[in-house]
Amino acid sequence: MSETRITCEVNGRKVARTVATHKRLLDLLRDDLNLTGTKEGCGAGECGTCSVFVDGKLVKSCLVPAARAEGARIETIEGLAGMGPLTPVQKAFHKTGASQCGYCIPGMVMAATNCLRLNPEADIDEIKERMGGNICRCTGYTKILEAVEIARDVIAGRRPEGDLDTDEPLGDSFIGHNVRRIDAPAKVTGRLRYAADMKLVDMLQMQVLRSPHPHARIVSIDTSVAEAMEGVECVITAADVPGKDGFGVFVHDQPIMARGKVRHVGEAVAAVAAEDLLTARRAVAAIKVEYEPLPVIGTPEDAIAPGAPVIHDYAPDNVVKHIPLRKGNPEAGFAEADLIIEDSFSTQSVEHAYLEPEAGVAFVDHDDVVTVHSPSQNITHHRHMLADILGLPINKVRMVMSAVGGGFGGKEDMIYQGMLALAAIRTRRPVQLNFTREESLIASAKRHPSKVSYKMGLKRTGKITAITFDMLSDGGAYGMSSEGVMRKAAILSCGPYEVHNLQVDTRAVYTNNTPSGAFRTFGGMQAQFATESMMDIAAEALGMDPFELRRINMYRKGSITHTQHRLDRASLDMVLDAAETASRWESGAPNVRGAARSDMGGPDTRQPCTLGARIVAEAADLSQGDHPTKASTEAAE
Amino acid sequence: MNAITQTSADTRRKRGRGMAASWYGIARTATIDRAGAWAEIDDGGTIKVVTGVTEIGEGILTVLAQVAAEETGARPEDVTIGDNDTARSPEAAHAGATRQTYMIGNSVALASREARKMLFEQIAEHWDTPEDSLRAFNGEIWVEGSNLRMTLSEAVAICKGRGVVPVGAASFTAHGTGLHPVDGKGSPWQTYVFGTQVAEVEVDTWTGEVQVLGIWAAHDVGRCINPRGVEGQIEGGVVQGLGQALMEEHICEGGHPTTHGFAKYILPTALDVPQINCIIVEDEDPTSPLRAKGIGEPALVPTCPAIMNAIYDAIGVRMKSLPATPEKILAALRMPPGGGARITWNNRPAGETLT
Numbered sequence A: 001m002s003e004t005r006i007t008c009e010v011n012g013r014k015v016a017r018t019v020a021t022h023k024r025l026l027d028l029l030r031d032d033l034n035l036t037g038t039k040e041g042c043g044a045g046e047c048g049t050c051s052v053f054v055d056g057k058l059v060k061s062c063l064v065p066a067a068r069a070e071g072a073r074i075e076t077i078e079g080l081a082g083m084g085p086l087t088p089v090q091k092a093f094h095k096t097g098a099s100q101c102g103y104c105i106p107g108m109v110m111a112a113t114n115c116l117r118l119n120p121e122a123d124i125d126e127i128k129e130r131m132g133g134n135i136c137r138c139t140g141y142t143k144i145l146e147a148v149e150i151a152r153d154v155i156a157g158r159r160p161e162g163d164l165d166t167d168e169p170l171g172d173s174f175i176g177h178n179v180r181r182i183d184a185p186a187k188v189t190g191r192l193r194y195a196a197d198m199k200l201v202d203m204l205q206m207q208v209l210r211s212p213h214p215h216a217r218i219v220s221i222d223t224s225v226a227e228a229m230e231g232v233e234c235v236i237t238a239a240d241v242p243g244k245d246g247f248g249v250f251v252h253d254q255p256i257m258a259r260g261k262v263r264h265v266g267e268a269v270a271a272v273a274a275e276d277l278l279t280a281r282r283a284v285a286a287i288k289v290e291y292e293p294l295p296v297i298g299t300p301e302d303a304i305a306p307g308a309p310v311i312h313d314y315a316p317d318n319v320v321k322h323i324p325l326r327k328g329n330p331e332a333g334f335a336e337a338d339l340i341i342e343d344s345f346s347t348q349s350v351e352h353a354y355l356e357p358e359a360g361v362a363f364v365d366h367d368d369v370v371t372v373h374s375p376s377q378n379i380t381h382h383r384h385m386l387a388d389i390l391g392l393p394i395n396k397v398r399m400v401m402s403a404v405g406g407g408f409g410g411k412e413d414m415i416y417q418g419m420l421a422l423a424a425i426r427t428r429r430p431v432q433l434n435f436t437r438e439e440s441l442i443a444s445a446k447r448h449p450s451k452v453s454y455k456m457g458l459k460r461t462g463k464i465t466a467i468t469f470d471m472l473s474d475g476g477a478y479g480m481s482s483e484g485v486m487r488k489a490a491i492l493s494c495g496p497y498e499v500h501n502l503q504v505d506t507r508a509v510y511t512n513n514t515p516s517g518a519f520r521t522f523g524g525m526q527a528q529f530a531t532e533s534m535m536d537i538a539a540e541a542l543g544m545d546p547f548e549l550r551r552i553n554m555y556r557k558g559s560i561t562h563t564q565h566r567l568d569r570a571s572l573d574m575v576l577d578a579a580e581t582a583s584r585w586e587s588g589a590p591n592v593r594g595a596a597r598s599d600m601g602g603p604d605t606r607q608p609c610t611l612g613a614r615i616v617a618e619a620a621d622l623s624q625g626d627h628p629t630k631a632s633t634e635a636a637e
Numbered sequence B: 001m002n003a004i005t006q007t008s009a010d011t012r013r014k015r016g017r018g019m020a021a022s023w024y025g026i027a028r029t030a031t032i033d034r035a036g037a038w039a040e041i042d043d044g045g046t047i048k049v050v051t052g053v054t055e056i057g058e059g060i061l062t063v064l065a066q067v068a069a070e071e072t073g074a075r076p077e078d079v080t081i082g083d084n085d086t087a088r089s090p091e092a093a094h095a096g097a098t099r100q101t102y103m104i105g106n107s108v109a110l111a112s113r114e115a116r117k118m119l120f121e122q123i124a125e126h127w128d129t130p131e132d133s134l135r136a137f138n139g140e141i142w143v144e145g146s147n148l149r150m151t152l153s154e155a156v157a158i159c160k161g162r163g164v165v166p167v168g169a170a171s172f173t174a175h176g177t178g179l180h181p182v183d184g185k186g187s188p189w190q191t192y193v194f195g196t197q198v199a200e201v202e203v204d205t206w207t208g209e210v211q212v213l214g215i216w217a218a219h220d221v222g223r224c225i226n227p228r229g230v231e232g233q234i235e236g237g238v239v240q241g242l243g244q245a246l247m248e249e250h251i252c253e254g255g256h257p258t259t260h261g262f263a264k265y266i267l268p269t270a271l272d273v274p275q276i277n278c279i280i281v282e283d284e285d286p287t288s289p290l291r292a293k294g295i296g297e298p299a300l301v302p303t304c305p306a307i308m309n310a311i312y313d314a315i316g317v318r319m320k321s322l323p324a325t326p327e328k329i330l331a332a333l334r335m336p337p338g339g340g341a342r343i344t345w346n347n348r349p350a351g352e353t354l355t
Ligand code: FES
Pocket: A039, A040, A041, A042, A043, A044, A045, A046, A047, A048, A049, A050, A051, A060, A061, A062, A063, A625
């Protein structure tokens, strides 16, 4: 491995290191200097979590070769405040509650600092543009932007510095009070360590061999060359699992590595633990797998077609779960209707895109307890499953939930902890696995794509008389949370409206696509997107205001839900009133009256964006690794 | 903007508004949910809380610190929350299902009350006053209507001097029931929340691009523990909903994913964010000690349909397949007007026209 000697200044101190020439500035900072406040969210210049200053200029350190640091002056998140008090930008982030999971926050603080260094008078549009290369998946950016404006005003002297440290006075309770986030200082300084930031003595690095096929039988796996490589401590496959293999939030249909066949592209087939990342990667490349391709199911319709290939033997019809709801008599309800509307709706597969890719560290402790640190959203269930998989008593498995850099449901599946635990047992050394963004995208669950066929009957008065609701969802290759997602989709299906006659069916089926799983709303948004679209179609047909139609049908105290649960209370009337009033909603039927409305363009809206108008001069600077935003397709006019 | 005259701008860029309502259940679905916690009122008037859960970004650590402080009389900054570790902390199950504030919050509230009760018993004897005359808040403890007052730190020292460590443990349960396998009958949750959002959009009919300029989001969260935290959840949920509405799509072609990175998988950035106006509605939950409900997931439910309804208001095109990308909007604009739904009237009076 060729190496380079690098001498540079980092956060005001001279440092010298000899590093492998393939390393990036990000690796030099994180691996060699232990400055883990700089994060790797994508490794491709697209997220901004790795932002640092090099000779005063903000760069994405994942795109910069380490050798470029030679002789340079580098400033990282750790250097902004140093040992002193937080900077105004950091304090403002703390004050407004701008950090949630915190994974994007060091990069955001760097980008905000850069913006205000370049133009201390930057207005909100310029701030947005200068921060447009940094992604945050948690906050919706609003409190981040608010923080940058506050910091700007403090730095410009327009606002007293003391404002950054003062909050609204405390009344007689902490409940309902805007107590500042107790984890914010650790996040705005980059001090909080996530799993990928952990370093243990003697720790190995894991890499995973993943399937290139959507559906194939594994004929053979030859790990001998990989195992013989210097620096390789172990190579594991499904054959090494000592206990009862299988995990899943509901049905345990997924082995920790493919067993006998692969069911989606990106499924883990084998894993290597080696002295360093490069050796592990080389060893993975040396594993030979012979596959025999099987017919592929690419859509849920294909999955339920007669004679479809079977993906899991236990489910010969490819159905993961079907949830039926029956209430009243839909046929009679439709007969009673003055108006019947039929339509269908579809939603896509969505990635959680938490900024922290999956990561974990496993080791076996002095009492033979197999310990896994990972950003798992469900350590309780993971412990149960892992104990079975490893064939160990439950108190010999210990799961620790490391700081989670965003989850949204996507970290409920135990897709890598099993491999880590197995390698730790085999090597008796700590083992770390950090996913790349590409791995995270192909190996983790997505939001269920779904299709809904809808039929709604209504009286002329607006009262709903009957609904049939049929949802078909692509569960992908493994069950994961599909069962629960279908259950919640069914329960919430017809919206917050009392419907006396209904027939609801939700089904998730296996395909050879990336598995679908838990994702914020768990089926609720797919179902209610269809219902709320139908309600507006109905309101237009009836010539009725959309709020009005919803009030006519809404749940009240004593209403019977779609699952025939009597509600003791319901607050829909309150939120309808609140949204209508706050938005100054102009009443009327939803009949394409946008051009005639007078309730739009108020001070509680933003101006449409004309990107590039502000900082065209520096466009060349920004282009380095700039995130291709959707808005950026609109050129300055 | 400069090159376009007012008239052509009027025909090119069209605005509209839409709304959508929603509902959601709190905590695990169609099952019993449970969470455990331990609390100790510690030296210096500080608090130790241990429960099997940690932050995934939603702000639960801060919420728990507020709850423990409120229940014990300490200050939030004096609360330390232990690690989430299956070998070191009681089970609190998973971080999801909009259950953190409701399940873990209530369990920490109950455990803190237990610890406070032990402390109050000792201090009541020490001051020779009835236990129910004691109050504690913000680091102090006192007897209502008297000038007996000391710091919580002093109170802990007295309590321990009497040989008692004030500790508490609690479990909180939410009683959902499973669904009947044939008709789905059941009581999936004991607490529900409702929300309504209004969206205001501008559609560029030349490029098909949609900008969301304003969102009004009214959500019932039960008793609100931390308003800024709730706003943060709503803002984040709205922007995730916006991403799903307009741009995000993970694509598999014949089982082969083609969206390999953020260059292909487009996410909302600061430039896409509307002004988000949060309206927090507090319909307190009478059945749980904290009277709070939740907001994590529900915040995102109405965003997509509100935006699609607003697009319809602006350009008369009903987007029924997400995401509503510029390509899909342009294609839909080339189709004949109308939503495309099949609408049938029964017993329609003569002369009435179809919408
Ligand atoms: S890690 Fe460098 S931009 Fe994402």
